[in-house]
Amino acid sequence: MRPAIRPAVAADLDAVSGLDAACFGAEAWSTVSWSSEFARADRVILVADEGDVVGYVVLLVPPVEVDVVELLRIAVRPEERRTGIGRQLMAAALERCAGRTVLLEVAAGNESAIALYGGYGFEQISRRRGYYAGGEDAVIMRWRETA
Secondary structure: OOOEEEEOOHHHHHHHHHHHHHHHHHHOOOHHHHHHHHHOOOEEEEEEEOOOEEEEEEEEOOOOOOOOEEEEEEEEOHHHOOOOHHHHHHHHHHHHOOOOEEEEEEEOOOHHHHHHHHHOOOEEEEEEOOOOHHHOOEEEEEEEOOO
């Protein structure tokens, strides 16, 4: 069964926060931070739902069309990875960004994420040296819809 990709609702807060903790550990956003994300008008949070939340993606979508969209976070339950859920979430997120430029940052060592983004046409445009705890670089990637 393929998960349904749908906008998150307030009832998803605990599931998304718990999934974030499972995926990001010490780097996870707090429940208070997640509550704030759910309340913001400039956020689009999509979830992959298989009866429970198995993945999510968070976009910062400024109201001004010429401003870039930022892909802030994407995660899939560890036991559900490599099943296509991440690709489904990316496709749905980029569909929401039609005609706009999307930026994201990713840890340089996260090869599977970089491959996922590259498969959607994201290109590396910059690097932040020593950005993450432990000194790992951040790779900045950009997506522009092509005609």
